[in-house]
Amino acid sequence: MSERILAGRALPALLLLASLVLAACASAPAARPQAALSERLPVFWADERFAEDTGAQMKGELALALSEDMEQFAQRSLVPMASRIGGPQALFSALFERGRVVVEYSSDYTRNASEAWSARRGNCLSLALMTAAYARRLGVEPHFHLVRTPNVWSRGERLNFLVRHVNVTLVGDGSDGSVLAAPGSQGLTVDFVPPNRRIREVVKEISEATVLAMYLNNLASEAMDGGRYDQSYQLVKQALLRDPALPEAYNTLGLVLQRRGATDKAEAALRQSLALAPEGVAALSNLLALLEQRGGAAAQAELPQLRERLAAVQPRAPFADFDAGEVALAQGDAEGALAAFLRQREVTGDDARIEQMLATSYARLGRFSEARDALRLALEYSDNEGQRHELSAKKKLLLQARAQQP
Template sequence: MRRTVALLCFVAAVLGGCAGTPEERSAGTRLLWRDAAFAAPSQAPDAAAVFTVDDAMRAYLDQSSVHRAHDPRRSLVEQLYRRQALALDYAGSTRTAAEAFAARAGNCLSLVAMTAAFAREAGLPVQFRSLAVDESWSRSGDLLATSGHVNVALGWPAHDLHVRRSNETSLVVDFLPADQIDGVRWRPIAEATVVAMFMNNRAAEALAEGRLDDAYWFARESLQQDAHFAAGYNTLAVVYRRRGLADAAETVWRRLLEQEPANRSALANLAQLMQHEGREREAQALNTRLRSLEEAPPFHWFDAGLQALREGELQRARDLFQREVARDASYHEFHYWLARTELLLGRSKQARRQLELALETSPSPQIQSLYAAKIDWLKAERRLQ
């Protein structure tokens, strides 16, 4: 059973919505950079700082009762979010864990980072989770944006093996009211993806203040952290367009559409760019594609694909899984089930590619090792080309 501590806030993947090192993940995005068109940032992006615990945080934790509590997870949350304790303000800019603690304020992503940093310092396992909430649209000038939501789940310490009074396996800390997230589908995401969200938020904040150079370097770092993070592509393209680099913006949006052909933000923004440049026929084709996309809740095509697979309708299952991948190519299970179906259809080359994508988008080393082992086994069985 899982319990949720609900606190109000929303994490925005503004202007949008892995396995290996950041350098390996970003290898395919390097052709997108236009470093020469931007001055050095006023503050260089620092991925390591997002979850860093400073001396003030350690002192606060040492003075708390977390280490002595029967349930250290719940004690930590109470210490952080009771008004009598920190009196945190759930608003403001995107801050690192240490910055949010020092300011006693931060937006939702800041507080997720701070919660995770404190939890790890206390020896608690942490899992980041993306929730399949309904897509929320907004507009920034003539550019369209979508938003997403993440929260964090705290586990029991690995050394805590005694019999507990509670059968809770994890304590979820969320900044939306409980009635808005009860029953909502979720999936685990990697720390690199959370850092990508952080950098993307910083980029969006710089854009809003007209600091294009800073926005570029933060958007660039977002994709350095997670080359599958769609919102990072959208933000980078927006930066290019506002700098007057329409060709670079188009390249980035088309690159995202290669990865996610049904990405609504990319289609809408690219259509507007084409129209602005007088390329009416291309704009019309993109708008037609956008209007043709059926509205369906998250996981709809995936669930339908599983049902088709159970019924032995392989081609239909493949088409349904492809539709889910087309609108969200960052979830490993979509790629895995598409790979299984491709293999059943005898399409070994396509199956291998989807398994590789499942490996690339896996949120943890444990899941990565499972996919790597599966690929090795299928190669040994000569079932993959």
């Protein structure tokens, strides 16, 4: 995952937009607003409603740490190569040796640098952290970038995620023979992009503090998706302590506070998210849902304005047709489900879960050849190892069912 932003989903699930990217590197004019936001953070805390998690602070400190295995690889391969061709090129060659990516993109969950290297897989944020950790070991300065892509949505167990993209550019200092330190040089960009997200445009450099805040916010979002609310709260607190101007973290905080009944503070956190990013679709969706549930004259009076603002940035819920398809399947209407999932595919594009549901719809209609093709596409689009196992098992069952047909 790259940047994950939790967003609206049909009830009873709550909404969340947990994002991994935000502001540019802090500059002198931004120092006072950052300080003011930092001083205000205690207003949003509700420690009495959550158990402590002593490991939350360590998560951020370990994000860029090299493991013993990474250090051995650096000494054995990277350092000697860097002495010949420069640190940036050495690291790039090691990660993409002979055109083959040594590590794979995977959207299953967010890993730190050492976890990504150990698994040889991770989302774009995890792989950017891993690359940056190795770069620092070689004396190369990593520069993180927020990358603009068309909105890409994914579904968790309880939440929807708006996925954004982060990459890292390596800039040598010239001491290792690197030519990337020349004035005006943009360095060597290392980018791990899923095959279905090739169109991209770098729009902003972001600071390491922001990247670490995004990492912690991702972990908080994933913990919330798994129902681990105490852990989610402590992680998002750490995210905001690192970057008190990260809108997505206030959105995550608002949702976890709402889950524990701290409605007033949840509303305040969501409004802070919108103050920092007025068109934030997740915070708009979540604030709208909170006020609808809360009731009261003041809340009801604000709802039309919020609905109008949300409609301007998101005219239709990202998985409206997917939800309709699931309802149709549950009601035994495979034709209606198929039509809904096909509409969702037009909106979302290449998506393993949509193809899986299309396969289910086709199979219930006895259209086994089309079901097989949909499962093939689901396997092709999937970047989640657990999901691939599930899809492979379903493909075997489908072939067995087809063989039993008269």
